Amino acid sequence: MLVIGLMSGTSVDGIDAALVEISEQDEQKLNVKVVNFINTPYSKKMREKILECSDPVTGSVDKICRLNFELGELFAQAAKEAVELKNLNMQDVNLIGSHGQTIYHYVSDDFISTLQIGEASVIAERTQVTTVSNFRARDIAAGGQGAPLVPYVDYILFKSDDYNRVMQNIGGIGNFTYIPKKSKLEDIKGTDTGPGNMLIDGVVQILTNGEQSYDKDGKISEKGKISETLLADLMAHPFIKKEPPKTTGREVFGLKYAKEIINKGKSMKLDDEDIVATVTAFTAKSIVYAYLRFIGINIDQVIISGGGSYNPTLVSMIIYYAKKMIGEKVTVVVMEELGFSSDAKEAVAFAVLAYQTYKGRKNNVPQITGAKRFVTLGEVAPVDKNKNVDKTPF
Ligand SMILES: Nc1ncnc2c1ncn2[C@@H]1O[C@H](COP(=O)(O)OP(=O)(O)OP(=O)(O)O)[C@@H](O)[C@H]1O
Ligand SMILES: CC(=O)N[C@H]1[C@@H]2OC[C@@H](O2)[C@@H](O)[C@@H]1O[C@H](C)C(=O)O
Numbered sequence: 001m002l003v004i005g006l007m008s009g010t011s012v013d014g015i016d017a018a019l020v021e022i023s024e025q026d027e028q029k030l031n032v033k034v035v036n037f038i039n040t041p042y043s044k045k046m047r048e049k050i051l052e053c054s055d056p057v058t059g060s061v062d063k064i065c066r067l068n069f070e071l072g073e074l075f076a077q078a079a080k081e082a083v084e085l086k087n088l089n090m091q092d093v094n095l096i097g098s099h100g101q102t103i104y105h106y107v108s109d110d111f112i113s114t115l116q117i118g119e120a121s122v123i124a125e126r127t128q129v130t131t132v133s134n135f136r137a138r139d140i141a142a143g144g145q146g147a148p149l150v151p152y153v154d155y156i157l158f159k160s161d162d163y164n165r166v167m168q169n170i171g172g173i174g175n176f177t178y179i180p181k182k183s184k185l186e187d188i189k190g191t192d193t194g195p196g197n198m199l200i201d202g203v204v205q206i207l208t209n210g211e212q213s214y215d216k217d218g219k220i221s222e223k224g225k226i227s228e229t230l231l232a233d234l235m236a237h238p239f240i241k242k243e244p245p246k247t248t249g250r251e252v253f254g255l256k257y258a259k260e261i262i263n264k265g266k267s268m269k270l271d272d273e274d275i276v277a278t279v280t281a282f283t284a285k286s287i288v289y290a291y292l293r294f295i296g297i298n299i300d301q302v303i304i305s306g307g308g309s310y311n312p313t314l315v316s317m318i319i320y321y322a323k324k325m326i327g328e329k330v331t332v333v334v335m336e337e338l339g340f341s342s343d344a345k346e347a348v349a350f351a352v353l354a355y356q357t358y359k360g361r362k363n364n365v366p367q368i369t370g371a372k373r374f375v376t377l378g379e380v381a382p383v384d385k386n387k388n389v390d391k392t393p394f
Contacts, residue, residue, distance in 0.1 A: 002092055003354060005017070005097050018347035028156055034340075050067065050103070072118050097132050098118060116134060120134070132378040147175075148190055159183060165299075166178050173248055174196040176287070178299070195253040204276060205255075217310070224276055227278045231281050235285060261275065285317075289325070300329070
């Protein structure tokens with residue numbers, strides 16, 4: 001069955017669309033072949049609009065209301081391009097899974113809510129393909145934090161008989177899935193680890209007055225020297241100390257925190273490169289620290305995906321901390337080394353989650369999100385056509 005996964009992450013850099021062919025042996029043994037993957041960057045104006053709507057000070061109901069429909073159009077466009085560039089027809093596609101754009105993720109001790117926008121009805125109408133969206137809400141309704149959701153897919157795609165694996169995604173936020181060898185779904189662990197690229201992007205953006213939006217190929221951090229004093233201060237952040245289930249986002253590691261770090265760095269007379277290097281080290285160390293605390297040292301392999309895998313300074317710092325804190329035996333590789341695109345993983349994941357929803361299966365991982373039970377995630381914008389839907393439960 002042909003499924004499209006659509007993802008736009010917390011980095012707000014653009015829309016990822018993956019066209020995948022899914023077949024199955026059983027519920028937990030899926031064969032997933034990536035037919036096409038495209039990334040459509042947001043225009044500068046669209047990125048600004050999304051960031052404006054994500055900030056309680058600058059966002060407003062009218063702007064968010066409009067943006068929900070505008071993003072629906074952009075997601076539909078991305079889905080169409082992923083199909084047309086392969087000379088296929090939208091009619092050949094059975095299903096779309098759309099994560100949407102996270103605008104706000106609110107987690108406090110007494111209330112949890114989250115908002116992903118990009119109207120699924122618009123996607124279904126423009127593409128004439130049944131579209132599953134709003135995956136996180138059901139997990140929250142069942143007592144969870146609605147994230148991370150990719151661990152379910154990591155388990156299905158990357159479980160191994162031979163290795164205790166950590167699947168580490170480094171998008172705007174970092175998050176891992178730990179899959180012990182020969183494990184059951186109930187045995188896996190996972191959590192958000194803290195900042196992924198978000199803080200690096202934030203400090204680079206501020207220090208270059210908006211000329212650069214990220215530390216391309218880690219060139220800035222490569223030149224800097226890590227301040228151990230500032231690093232220790234950053235590692236004392238309350239999110240890093242917290243026990244899982246825990247999730248985070250731009251609300252905690254956004255531009256406001258990046259500005260605070262720069263001010264601290266400047267007061268310590270650090271150069272710009274040193275500040276970027278220290279924030280990169282914070283990202284790497286908080287990731288490995290989460291393994292040590294929440295998994296222990298029984299790890300053979302760490303497989304890195306997401307945009308952070310393209311930052312060699314960040315990856316080499318993760319290797320350094322992993323060897324030091326977990327042990328010399330651990331190998332750290334980037335996803336591409338397994339023949340799988342680092343960029344495509346999350347979009348593929350939402351295609352797989354939508355597929356399982358379409359089959360009426362439960363697809364959250366309660367011990368990771370904190371939900372009280374297994375549930376079927378998502379809401380469906382159905383398309384009334386018989387030509388390509390085999391026994392749809394909707
Ligand atoms: N060549 C590169 N050098 C350094 N960093 C890079 C490079 N390419 C991508 N990145 C980083 O990756 C980020 C985008 O990552 P990705 O697309 O995985 O995030 P996302 O999907 O928005 O996040 P999330 O997983 O949090 O939802 C960019 O903002 C940038 O910081
Ligand atoms: C609320 C939200 O959008 N959370 C994202 C974010 O980006 C990474 C991390 O924080 C993860 O928890 C989640 O996304 C991935 C796709 C997930 O649910 O697994």
